[in-house]
Amino acid sequence: MSIEENIIKIRETIPEGVTLIAVSKTKPVEDLQKVYDMGVRDFGENKVQELTDKFEKLPQDIRWHLIGHLQRNKVKYIVGKVYLIHSLDSIRLLDEIEKHYSASGMTAEVLIQVNIGREENKTGVDVDDLEELINACENCNHVKVRGIMSIIPQGDEDSCRGYFYQIKKIFDELKNRSFKNINMEFLSMGMTGDYKIAIEEGSNMVRVGEGIFGKRNYNDK
Numbered sequence: 001m002s003i004e005e006n007i008i009k010i011r012e013t014i015p016e017g018v019t020l021i022a023v024s025k026t027k028p029v030e031d032l033q034k035v036y037d038m039g040v041r042d043f044g045e046n047k048v049q050e051l052t053d054k055f056e057k058l059p060q061d062i063r064w065h066l067i068g069h070l071q072r073n074k075v076k077y078i079v080g081k082v083y084l085i086h087s088l089d090s091i092r093l094l095d096e097i098e099k100h101y102s103a104s105g106m107t108a109e110v111l112i113q114v115n116i117g118r119e120e121n122k123t124g125v126d127v128d129d130l131e132e133l134i135n136a137c138e139n140c141n142h143v144k145v146r147g148i149m150s151i152i153p154q155g156d157e158d159s160c161r162g163y164f165y166q167i168k169k170i171f172d173e174l175k176n177r178s179f180k181n182i183n184m185e186f187l188s189m190g191m192t193g194d195y196k197i198a199i200e201e202g203s204n205m206v207r208v209g210e211g212i213f214g215k216r217n218y219n220d221k
Ligand SMILES: *Cc1c(COP(=O)(O)O)cnc(C)c1O
Pocket: 023, 025, 046, 067, 068, 151, 190, 191, 192, 193, 207, 208, 209, 210, 211
């Protein structure tokens, strides 16, 4: 199927109120342009260099989502270019974001990436350390937390559903409390293989790559 056909099919499965992020990592700008021409404005990249390259080449009204791990020494390159950072996972990274956004007089919009699978999945903040990270966010002046992101361990439908359920519970608990600088609006979970389950479990932001662009070939690059 073509990219255009994929978009049409996926849209039929996405209810109103759920944001579809087209995950375009490794894909050429011509492919992103096709998706853009279908009306999609949210694109996800997992590498800073690739995001900033594509940022230069594509229309300015794209909302770029940084969904991959963010190294502290790369923060300076994304200021003013990224709509939402999905991968805040440590106080050290938070400090670096605060520093660079403060210097530019801007505010970073971020999601806290929660590691729900623990040892199986090394990215994200452990649930046990979440409270401490949240406290640190409350002390920032140039960072706004807008929700939670998670990448769950691979597994069957029941396993996925269980993880999504746990993340939604954390999200709801935080949503019901009141914090400075923190507003739980976005719950970013679900990818090509499991986004429908994620939506059923409460996701309102899904990150779909291969389902839109087709298989990724990392040797192409
Ligand atoms: C690559 C990636 C996706 C998309 O995965 P697909 O299986 O291609 O849909 C989603 N989220 C993150 C963080 C990714 O790195």
